Amino acid sequence: MNLKEFAARIGLSQTTVSRAMSGYPEVKAETRARVLEAAERLGYRPNSIAQRLATGRAGAIGIVFQGGGRFGPHSSEFMGGLSTRLQQEGIDILVSTVESAQDEAAAYRRLAASKRVDAVIVHTPARTDERIALLQALGLPFIVHGRSEAEKPFAFLDIDNFGAIAAATKHLAALGHRRIALINGDTASTYARDRDKGYRRTLAAEGIAVDPALTGHGEFTDETGFRLMQGFLALPAPPTAVIAGSMMSALGAMRAIRIAGLAVGEDVSLIAHDDVFPYLSPDNLVPAVTTTQSPIRAAGERIGDMALRLLQGEAPEALQEVWPVEFVIRGSTGAARS
Amino acid sequence: MNLKEFAARIGLSQTTVSRAMSGYPEVKAETRARVLEAAERLGYRPNSIAQRLATGRAGAIGIVFQGGGRFGPHSSEFMGGLSTRLQQEGIDILVSTVESAQDEAAAYRRLAASKRVDAVIVHTPARTDERIALLQALGLPFIVHGRSEAEKPFAFLDIDNFGAIAAATKHLAALGHRRIALINGDTASTYARDRDKGYRRTLAAEGIAVDPALTGHGEFTDETGFRLMQGFLALPAPPTAVIAGSMMSALGAMRAIRIAGLAVGEDVSLIAHDDVFPYLSPDNLVPAVTTTQSPIRAAGERIGDMALRLLQGEAPEALQEVWPVEFVIRGSTGAARS
Numbered sequence: 001m002n003l004k005e006f007a008a009r010i011g012l013s014q015t016t017v018s019r020a021m022s023g024y025p026e027v028k029a030e031t032r033a034r035v036l037e038a039a040e041r042l043g044y045r046p047n048s049i050a051q052r053l054a055t056g057r058a059g060a061i062g063i064v065f066q067g068g069g070r071f072g073p074h075s076s077e078f079m080g081g082l083s084t085r086l087q088q089e090g091i092d093i094l095v096s097t098v099e100s101a102q103d104e105a106a107a108y109r110r111l112a113a114s115k116r117v118d119a120v121i122v123h124t125p126a127r128t129d130e131r132i133a134l135l136q137a138l139g140l141p142f143i144v145h146g147r148s149e150a151e152k153p154f155a156f157l158d159i160d161n162f163g164a165i166a167a168a169t170k171h172l173a174a175l176g177h178r179r180i181a182l183i184n185g186d187t188a189s190t191y192a193r194d195r196d197k198g199y200r201r202t203l204a205a206e207g208i209a210v211d212p213a214l215t216g217h218g219e220f221t222d223e224t225g226f227r228l229m230q231g232f233l234a235l236p237a238p239p240t241a242v243i244a245g246s247m248m249s250a251l252g253a254m255r256a257i258r259i260a261g262l263a264v265g266e267d268v269s270l271i272a273h274d275d276v277f278p279y280l281s282p283d284n285l286v287p288a289v290t291t292t293q294s295p296i297r298a299a300g301e302r303i304g305d306m307a308l309r310l311l312q313g314e315a316p317e318a319l320q321e322v323w324p325v326e327f328v329i330r331g332s333t334g335a336a337r338s
Numbered sequence: 339m340n341l342k343e344f345a346a347r348i349g350l351s352q353t354t355v356s357r358a359m360s361g362y363p364e365v366k367a368e369t370r371a372r373v374l375e376a377a378e379r380l381g382y383r384p385n386s387i388a389q390r391l392a393t394g395r396a397g398a399i400g401i402v403f404q405g406g407g408r409f410g411p412h413s414s415e416f417m418g419g420l421s422t423r424l425q426q427e428g429i430d431i432l433v434s435t436v437e438s439a440q441d442e443a444a445a446y447r448r449l450a451a452s453k454r455v456d457a458v459i460v461h462t463p464a465r466t467d468e469r470i471a472l473l474q475a476l477g478l479p480f481i482v483h484g485r486s487e488a489e490k491p492f493a494f495l496d497i498d499n500f501g502a503i504a505a506a507t508k509h510l511a512a513l514g515h516r517r518i519a520l521i522n523g524d525t526a527s528t529y530a531r532d533r534d535k536g537y538r539r540t541l542a543a544e545g546i547a548v549d550p551a552l553t554g555h556g557e558f559t560d561e562t563g564f565r566l567m568q569g570f571l572a573l574p575a576p577p578t579a580v581i582a583g584s585m586m587s588a589l590g591a592m593r594a595i596r597i598a599g600l601a602v603g604e605d606v607s608l609i610a611h612d613d614v615f616p617y618l619s620p621d622n623l624v625p626a627v628t629t630t631q632s633p634i635r636a637a638g639e640r641i642g643d644m645a646l647r648l649l650q651g652e653a654p655e656a657l658q659e660v661w662p663v664e665f666v667i668r669g670s671t672g673a674a675r676s
Binding site: 060065067070071072073075076077079080083084086087092093094095096097098099116221222223247248251255277278279280281284286 | 398403405408409410411413414415417418421422424425430431432433434435436437454559560561585586589593615616617618619622624
C-alpha cells in the first residue's frame with residue numbers, strides 16, 4: 001500500500017498523512033493518533049523519501065561542534081536531553097564537527113543549501129556572534145543555547161549565569177571571605193562574561209577590591225582547574241575561597257588544595273557550578289560540594305521542544321527563556337579563618 | 339563558477355572533483371590536494387546537493403541510541419573520537435534516538451531507504467544480534483563496536499573484555515582474595531558475557547568456587563555500583579575484593595564501602611574497568627584506583643577510520659580488530675586480610 005492508497009483509504013489528504021507520520025506538530029494529536037492507529041492496522045509503512053518530499057522536511061536538527069575534542073560531558077548531557085525530546089517526534093540529530101569558526105560558518109551554509117536539517121542549535125555564543133546574523137541571512141531556523149545580542153530577535157534558552165555567580169560570591173563574602181578566586185570559562189563567551197560580571201559586581205557591593213591575580217579561565221577540565229588553583233595557592237596572599245565554573249574544574253581545584261596540604265571546606269572554601277552529571281554528583285565528593293546548579297540535560301530537552309515550536313511557526317521572540325539557577329549549600333564552604 | 343566550469347578549468351572530470359571535495363578516500367591524496375588548492379584559488383564552492391547527486395553519497399554516518407537517557411559519558415567519548423576522524427573528511431554523524439529494539443530496526447530500514455547515511459555504527463551487540471542480519475539484508479554498510487556471531491563476516495572493533503577481567507581476577511587471587519565480587523553490565527551483551535567468562539574461568543583456574551551471590555549487573559552508573567556493593571557487603575560472608583565494570587560503577591562501590599566504615603584498598607580491594615574519561619581519572623581518586631584500561635575515544639576514532647575504508651571497498655573480513663587491554667596497578671588493591 002502506498003501513501004496515495006493509504007490516504008484514500010482513511011479519507012485524509014496525502015499531506016496530512018505525511019505530516020502526521022513525520023511527527024511534526026502541525027497535525028492535531030487526535031488526527032495523528034488516528035493515522036498511526038490506521039497505519040498499524042492496515043500495515044502501511046511510509047517511504048521516507050516520499051515522506052520527506054511531501055512534507056518538505058529533512059526530519060533532522062543540526063548541531064555543529066568545533067573539534068571532536070570538544071565533545072565532552074557537557075555536550076553528551078545536552079545531546080541526551082535534546083534527543084529525548086526529538087525522539088518523541090522521530091526527528092534525528094545531525095552532528096557536524098569542524099576545525100575552526102570559519103569552517104563552522106561554511107557548515108551552516110552547506111546545511112542550509114543541502115536541506116539536510118530543518119533547524120540548527122547554536123551553542124556557546126559570544127556577546128556579538130556572527131553565526132546569528134549568518135543563520136538569519138541564510139533563513140535557516142535556529143535556537144541559541146546561551147545569550148547574545150543581535151538586531152533581529154532570535155530564539156534562545158540561557159541560564160542566569162550572572163545570578164548564579166553573584167549568589168555564590170555573596171555567600172562566600174557573608175562567611176567572611178575577602179580573597180575569593182574565580183575559575184571561569186572562555187571569556188569570549190557570553191556565559192563567562194556574565195559570570196565575571198556577577199563576581200565583580202558582588203565583590204564591589206561587598207566592598208571587596210577585585211584582584212586580577214585571583215581570576216583565571218580556560219576549558220572546563222580537571223587539568224585547567226588544577227593548574228589555575230595551584231597558581232592561586234602560590235600567590236603571596238592566596239585565596240581562602242574559590243568558585244569553579246564546572247564540576248570538572250572543581251575536581252582539579254580540590255586536588256590542588258589537597259596537594260598543598262590544605263583541607264577543602266576548612267582552609268579553602270569551594271563552590272562549583274554543577275550542570276548535573278549523574279555520575280559526578282557533588283554529594284559524592286568528600287567533602288560534599290556547595291553548588292550553583294542547573295541541569296544541562298533539561299536545557300537540551302527544552303531546546304528540542306523550542307525547535308519544534310519554531311518549525312511549527314512560533315515567532316522567535318516568543319521563544320526566549322532564562323532559567324534561574326539553584327544554590328545548594330553543602331560541606332565545602334565554611335567560615336573564613338581569621 | 340559551477341562544478342562543470344570548475345572541473346573543465348582544472349582538467350579533471352566532474353566526478354573526480356566531486357569525490358575529491360566530498361572527502362571520501364577514493365581519490366589520491368595529491369589529486370585531492372590539487373583540487374582543494376584550485377578551489378581555494380579560483381573561489382569555487384561546491385553545491386552540496388549537486389555534490390551528493392554526483393557522488394551518490396550522503397556524507398554522513400549514522401548511529402542509533404535506544405533512549406536519550408542512554409546518551410552518557412561512554413557515548414560522548416566514543417562520539418568525540420568518531421567525529422575527530424570523520425571531521426577530517428567533512429563527514430557528519432546522524433544520531434537517531436529510538437524507544438525500543440523494534441524501533442531501532444525500523445530506524446535502520448528508514449536510514450537505508452532514505453539514503454541519509456552511507457554507513458552505520460552498531461554498538462553493544464548481543465552474542466547473536468538481529469541487527470547484523472538486518473543490515474546485511476538491507477545492504478547498508480556497518481561497523482560493529484563490540485563482537486557478535488553471524489553467518490556472513492562483518493567489520494568490527496572490540497576490546498579484549500575476557501582478558502581484561504581475567505587479569506583483574508588473577509591479580510586479586512594472587513593477593514590472597516577468595517571472595518571476589520563482580521559488578522557487570524547487561525549480560526545480554528557480548529562484552530558482559532566475555533567479562534563474566536574471564537571472571538569464572540580465572541576463579542576456576544585458581545581453585546575458587548563461584549558464588550552467584552557475588553555477581554550483579556546493571557547499567558554503568560554510580561547508583562547501580564552503590565546498590566550492588568551495599569548488597570554484597572550485607573552478605574553473611576561479604577567479599578574482600580570487587581571488580582567494577584566502569585569508573586561510574588566504581589564511584590558508587592567506593593561510596594558503599596566507605597559508608598560501611600571500611601577502607602578501599604585495605605579492607606576491600608577494588609579494580610575498575612576504565613574507558614578513560616579525561617575528567618574522571620583513576621589517579622585522582624583517593625586511593626588511586628587499579629584499572630583495566632582502554633580508551634573508548636580511540637575506539638571511536640578507529641571505527642570512523644574503518645567505516646571510511648569499508649566505503650572505499652575494503653572487505654568486512656579485513657576490518658576486524660580486537661584490542662588488548664592495559665592493566666594498571668594503583669592504590670586500591672592490596673593483600674587480603676586474614
